[in-house]
Amino acid sequence: MSNIPENLRYSKDHEWIEVDGDIATIGITDYAQHALGDVVYIDMPRAGDKFTTHEAFGSVESVKAVSEVFTPIAGEVTEVNDGLNDTPEKVNNDPYDGGWMIKLKMDNPLEADAMLSAIEYEEFLAASA
Amino acid sequence: MSDENLKKTPLNEAHRRLGGKMVDFGGWDMPVQYTAGVIEEHMRCRTRAGLFDVSHMGEIWVDGHGAVAFVNRLTTNDVTKLVNGQAHYSALTNEQGGVVDDLLVYRFGLDKLLLVVNAGTTDKDWDWITSHKNGEDIALTNASADYCQIAVQGPDATGIVQKLSDVDLSDVKYYHFTTGRVDGVESIISRTGYTGEDGFEVYAKPEFAEQLWDKFLEVGRYGEDDGILPCGLAARNTLRLESAMSLYGHELADDISPLEAGLGWIVKLDKDGDFIGRDKIAALKEKGLTRKLAGFEMREPGIARDGFEVSVNGEKCGVVTSGSPAPFLKKNIGLAFLPVEFAKVGQEITIDVRGKHLKAEVVPTPFYKRQK
Numbered sequence: 091m092s093n094i095p096e097n098l099r100y101s102k103d104h105e106w107i108e109v110d111g112d113i114a115t116i117g118i119t120d121y122a123q124h125a126l127g128d129v130v131y132i133d134m135p136r137a138g139d140k141f142t143t144h145e146a147f148g149s150v151e152s153v154k155a156v157s158e159v160f161t162p163i164a165g166e167v168t169e170v171n172d173g174l175n176d177t178p179e180k181v182n183n184d185p186y187d188g189g190w191m192i193k194l195k196m197d198n199p200l201e202a203d204a205m206l207s208a209i210e211y212e213e214f215l216a217a218s219a
Numbered sequence: 220m221s222d223e224n225l226k227k228t229p230l231n232e233a234h235r236r237l238g239g240k241m242v243d244f245g246g247w248d249m250p251v252q253y254t255a256g257v258i259e260e261h262m263r264c265r266t267r268a269g270l271f272d273v274s275h276m277g278e279i280w281v282d283g284h285g286a287v288a289f290v291n292r293l294t295t296n297d298v299t300k301l302v303n304g305q306a307h308y309s310a311l312t313n314e315q316g317g318v319v320d321d322l323l324v325y326r327f328g329l330d331k332l333l334l335v336v337n338a339g340t341t342d343k344d345w346d347w348i349t350s351h352k353n354g355e356d357i358a359l360t361n362a363s364a365d366y367c368q369i370a371v372q373g374p375d376a377t378g379i380v381q382k383l384s385d386v387d388l389s390d391v392k393y394y395h396f397t398t399g400r401v402d403g404v405e406s407i408i409s410r411t412g413y414t415g416e417d418g419f420e421v422y423a424k425p426e427f428a429e430q431l432w433d434k435f436l437e438v439g440r441y442g443e444d445d446g447i448l449p450c451g452l453a454a455r456n457t458l459r460l461e462s463a464m465s466l467y468g469h470e471l472a473d474d475i476s477p478l479e480a481g482l483g484w485i486v487k488l489d490k491d492g493d494f495i496g497r498d499k500i501a502a503l504k505e506k507g508l509t510r511k512l513a514g515f516e517m518r519e520p521g522i523a524r525d526g527f528e529v530s531v532n533g534e535k536c537g538v539v540t541s542g543s544p545a546p547f548l549k550k551n552i553g554l555a556f557l558p559v560e561f562a563k564v565g566q567e568i569t570i571d572v573r574g575k576h577l578k579a580e581v582v583p584t585p586f587y588k589r590q591k
Contacts, residue, residue, distance in 0.1 A: 127257055128259075130258075131551075153258065175520060
């Protein structure tokens with residue numbers, strides 16, 4: 091069973107966001123990390139980089155494969171989880187907290203409201219199983 | 220995609236019960252990893268023991284008075300040097316001196332050899348071998364469906380297999396084998412493997428596969444923190460890569476000479492009698508190689524993958540044949556064909572990792588060598 095915290099919003103590409111004012115923290119969900127397997131490397135952008143909705147902002151590599159990660163909302167990167175590549179296993183073990191990837195200043199906070207709630211994401215996972 | 224068209228080993232249900240993530244591996248329904256994950260499986264094999272289903276490999280018997288001469292004619296290594304109970308690593312070569320497959324040759328007797336070939340090339344090898352029979356007094360049998368094969372590898376492997384066997388395994392040296400019982404099951408017990416660790420590969424009738432598998436897990440204390448772990452194809456690949464062992468289709472192919480892949484040590488040009496491709500290989504050795512396989516370590520963050528282009532001094536000149544993280548070494552490593560002048564330890568190379576040009580350095584291989 092996937093862990094899906096209630097207080098976050100979700101995308102169909104298996105990213106989660108946590109909103110605090112106009113800043114969104116973004117990472118990948120428990121479902122995504124489980125599908126990927128052991129994460130060994132995360133390719134991340136830099137503070138100041140700008141992305142549009144659904145643009146790939148980086149990639150997550152497991153032993154066997156690479157997967158792009160998409161931002162569900164448009165914005166400018168304010169902070170990157172720099173230490174993550176020292177302990178990439180945090181993406182697997184702690185995807186919603188220590189495994190956070192970037193913080194984004196949202197161009198349009200309404201985009202966050204349009205994302206899936208925890209229940210909607212859970213239903214989405216069940217439907218695609 | 221339905222898995223109904225995929226071939227299954229006798230351990231397919233066992234893999235699923237253990238939480239195996241099943242994938243299509245060359246037409247076989249195989250586990251790429253289990254619940255512990257690739258890194259844990261890899262590490263446990265190096266520190267305690269790993270368990271591998273390799274039942275999809277192929278087995279071909281060559282029986283009769285002409286057996287040694289026949290196999291010696293089709294392979295690069297010297298079959299006449301084998302004694303009963305001994306095996307060697309070898310290659311089937313074509314007329315161009317390229318590799319049809321790499322394999323193990325086991326000598327059971329002067330007129331009884333067993334060839335163990337790769338899963339993906341079994342049919343190709345069978346056709347190759349049978350079509351090259353030329354009046355020799357031999358019988359060829361494709362016995363691939365008659366065997367399951369389970370590998371137990373790691374520092375604890377010998378202890379685990381010994382607990383179940385009536386044979387004194389300390390008498391079975393590396394690249395030697397015996398027949399005997401494992402958990403009461405008639406088996407070929409071979410001190411060989413594809414991980415760089417000590418251990419055994421056990422061949423038995425397929426109806427005993429689950430029994431042996433479950434017994435190895437039990438005796439190996441699967442479930443305990445330092446117990447045996449089943450290892451999937453991903454860990455199998457990272458283990459062999461750390462040990463710089465070739466994988467057919469990557470370091471070896473029909474158009475790659477064993478010399479280019481660093482396998483000159485299994486090519487016995489001076490053995491008695493000719494072998495297919497000998498003259499081309501000898502000519503290449505005489506003329507000198509133009510390309511050679513080299514091991515490298517990434518010097519910038521990033522992972523080189525199979526097929527990525529390699530440049531030296533801004534010029535594209537090579538290709539990665541296998542690339543991956545190395546869980547035990549905690550580095551990102553790989554093998555690549557490079558022009559011979561750049562295939563030297565210390566050479567700086569650049570690898571195109573999805574558009575990013577990352578620095579790497581040629582290093583000695585094997586990357587990992589077990590403490591004896």
